[in-house]
Amino acid sequence: MKNQRMTKAALSVLATLLSVSAISSIQSAQAETVLRLSHFAAETHPGHIAAKQFKENVEKRTNGEVVVELYPANELGAPPEQLEQTVLGIIDMNLPTQGALDKYEKAFGTVMTPFAFSSYDEAHRVLDGPFMEWAAPKLEKQGLVMLSNWEYGFRNVTNSVRPINSPDDLAGLKLRTPPELQIVAALEAAGAQTTQIAFPELPGALTAGVVDGQENPIGVIYHNKLYELQDHLALTRHVYNSMVHVMNKAKWDALSGEEQTIVREESVAAGNLMRKLVQEQEEKELAAIKESGVQVTEPDLAKFKAKMGPAYERVSEYSGKENMKTFLGFLEN
Numbered sequence: 001m002k003n004q005r006m007t008k009a010a011l012s013v014l015a016t017l018l019s020v021s022a023i024s025s026i027q028s029a030q031a032e033t034v035l036r037l038s039h040f041a042a043e044t045h046p047g048h049i050a051a052k053q054f055k056e057n058v059e060k061r062t063n064g065e066v067v068v069e070l071y072p073a074n075e076l077g078a079p080p081e082q083l084e085q086t087v088l089g090i091i092d093m094n095l096p097t098q099g100a101l102d103k104y105e106k107a108f109g110t111v112m113t114p115f116a117f118s119s120y121d122e123a124h125r126v127l128d129g130p131f132m133e134w135a136a137p138k139l140e141k142q143g144l145v146m147l148s149n150w151e152y153g154f155r156n157v158t159n160s161v162r163p164i165n166s167p168d169d170l171a172g173l174k175l176r177t178p179p180e181l182q183i184v185a186a187l188e189a190a191g192a193q194t195t196q197i198a199f200p201e202l203p204g205a206l207t208a209g210v211v212d213g214q215e216n217p218i219g220v221i222y223h224n225k226l227y228e229l230q231d232h233l234a235l236t237r238h239v240y241n242s243m244v245h246v247m248n249k250a251k252w253d254a255l256s257g258e259e260q261t262i263v264r265e266e267s268v269a270a271g272n273l274m275r276k277l278v279q280e281q282e283e284k285e286l287a288a289i290k291e292s293g294v295q296v297t298e299p300d301l302a303k304f305k306a307k308m309g310p311a312y313e314r315v316s317e318y319s320g321k322e323n324m325k326t327f328l329g330f331l332e333n
Contacts, residue, residue, distance in 0.1 A: 032065045032066070033067070033254075033255065033259070034066075034067045034068075034069060035058075035066060035067070035068045035069070035093055035247075035263075036068075036069045036071065036091050036092045036093065037051060037055070037068055037070055037071065037091075037092065037093040037094070037095070038071040038075065038076045038082045038085070038086070038091045038093070038094055038095075039051060039070075039071070039072055039082070039094065039095035039243070040072075040073065040074050040078075040079045040082070040095070040199075041073065041095070041223075041243075042073050042223045042224060043072050044223050045219060045220075045223045046273075046274045046277035046278050046281065047072075047095060047150065047151075047243055047274055048070070048072045049274070049277060050150060050270040050271065050273045051072065051095070051270065053266075053269070053270050053273055054068065054266050054269075054270035055068035055069075055070055057266045057270075058262060058263060061262045061266070062259060062262060065259075066255075066259055066262075066263070071091075074200070076091060078198065078199075079096060079097075079100055080100055080103070082094050082096070083100050083101070083104075083246075086246060086248050087104065087142065087143050087144060088248075089248045089251065091248070092247060092248050092251045093245065093246065093247045093248070093251075094246055094247075095150060095243040095245055096243070096244060097152055097180075097241045097242065097243060097244065098111040098112055098242070098244065099112055099178065099179075099180035099183070101139065101144075101244060101246070102180075102318075102319065104139070104142040105135065105138045105139050105141075105142055106319050106323055107134065107135045107138050107319070107320070107323045107326075107327075108139075108244075109181075109182065109315065109319035109320075109323070110315070110319045110323055110327035111131070111240075111241060111242075112180060112183065112239050112240070112241050112315070113182065113239075113312065113315050113324070114182065114185070114186035114189070114239055114308045114311050114312070114315070115237075115238065115301065115304070115305045115308060116240065116327075116331065117154075117240045117331075120279060123240050123242070124149070126330045127149045127242065128148075128149055129330075130330045130333070131327070131330055132146065132149065139246070140249055143248065143249045144246045144247065145246065145247045145248075145249050145252040146244060146245075146246055147245040147246065147247055147263065147264050147267035148244075148245050148264070148267040148268045148270075148271045149242050149244055149245075149271055150242055150243035150244065150245055150270065150271040150274045151242050151243060151271065151274045151275040151278045152217055152219075152241050152242045152243050152278075153217030153218060153219060153220075153240070153241075153242075153278055153282070154217060154237035154239070154240050155183065155215050155216055155217055155236070155238055155239045155240070155241070156215060156216070156217070156218060156221070156233060156234060156235050156236050156238075157175065157192075157213060157214075157233070157234045157236050158213045158214055158215070158221060158226060158227065158230040158232060158233045158234075158294075159173055159213025159231070159232050160213060160229070160230050160231045160232065161173060161212050161213070161232075162232065163232045163234070163295050163297045164232065164234030164236070164297055164299055165234075165297050165300075166299055166300070166303050167191050167303055167304055167307050168191065169234075169299075170190050170191040170192040171192070172191075172193070173192050173193065173212045174192075174193045174194075174195060174211050174212045174213075175187055175192045175193065175194055175195075175211060175212060175214055175215060176195060176196070176202055176205060176206075176211045176213070176214040176215075177195070177214070177215060179196045181315065181318050182239055182311075182315050183215065183238075183239050184196075185310070185311035185314040185315055186238045186311045187215065187238070188310075189307050189308050189309070189310045189311035190236075190238070190307050190308075191307070195211060197210070197211065202214060202226070203224075203225075203226070206226070206229040206230065213230060214226065215236070215238070217278075218282045218285050218286055218289075219282065219285060221233070221285075221289070222281075222285035222288065222289060227289045227292060227294050228292065231293075231294060231295060232294065232295050232296075232297070233289060233295070233296045233297070234297045234298075234299055235296065235297070235298045235299070236299060236301070236304060238304065243271075243274070245267045245270070245271065247263070
């Protein structure tokens with residue numbers, strides 16, 4: 001992957017960055033190092049709030065010798081394109097989910113196994129501990145340094161046809177998903193039909209009735225106002241995933257030891273802030289969604305888990321059976 005020719009998307013991003021650099025601040029121009037951090041979260045989302053804290057603290061602690069430029073809300077392309085540019089070194093830092101990273105290292109595909117985690121605490125314990133120790137060295141072989149785990153959340157289903165109280169209620173519903181196999185496998189095992197539509201096109205697809213619904217974490221449903229286009233929200237919590245702060249390895253290696261320490265410490269601090277904000281805000285966001293008139297249901301998740309056999313097989317085949325065995329071992333400890 002690292003030696004592949006640049007795609008049109010990569011060239012487009014490079015042109016954008018060159019244009020932006022022409023109007024960069026005097027501080028950026030004078031800095032010894034500029035780190036470009038691109039991500040997909042909306043500017044009001046906790047992901048961007050955490051990114052701003054990361055920027056401010058890194059710049060402060062390095063006395064302005066390291067400047068962080070932020071490019072939120074898919075400004076530099078769709079999430080897969082952003083990650084590709086980070087591998088190529090056009091963008092320095094990125095916040096992909098495990099579903100994007102598993103295209104480069106299959107071990108990351110195990111994280112999004114349906115119903116793998118029962119709580120945020122469990123997910124954080126596994127991802128920050130044994131999973132990171134195991135997966136980070138694998139990712140470095142692909143040219144990416146894994147700095148820390150941030151947050152995204154448990155994913156839930158919305159639709160405009162009927163309330164979801166059991167897997168039977170999903171039967172026949174056409175739901176938009178991202179291209180991640182794990183999400184597709186989970187919803188299809190539960191009885192839904194799935195189709196992949198680029199996220200920027202999702203509001204139009206929901207409005208036009210191209211799809212009946214979609215699935216995302218509560219924060220995404222709220223901050224992108226998807227709930228305004230749907231009548232029902234089911235708290236299915238079928239897949240957990242998070243943003244992962246990664247950096248181009250060559251750019252990382254070019255930092256001094258002290259700068260590396262600061263960057264990693266502030267990455268962890270920003271991730272912790274995002275986790276705190278996501279969990280604190282979910283309750284308020286859910287209340288606001290209910291107040292808007294959306295019917296919210298809390299189905300019995302055991303009935304959904306009971307149908308996940310085919311999904312587990314698909315995820316295991318995709319991620320690698322040995323990888324899945326290792327990951328499941330982390331859950332048991």
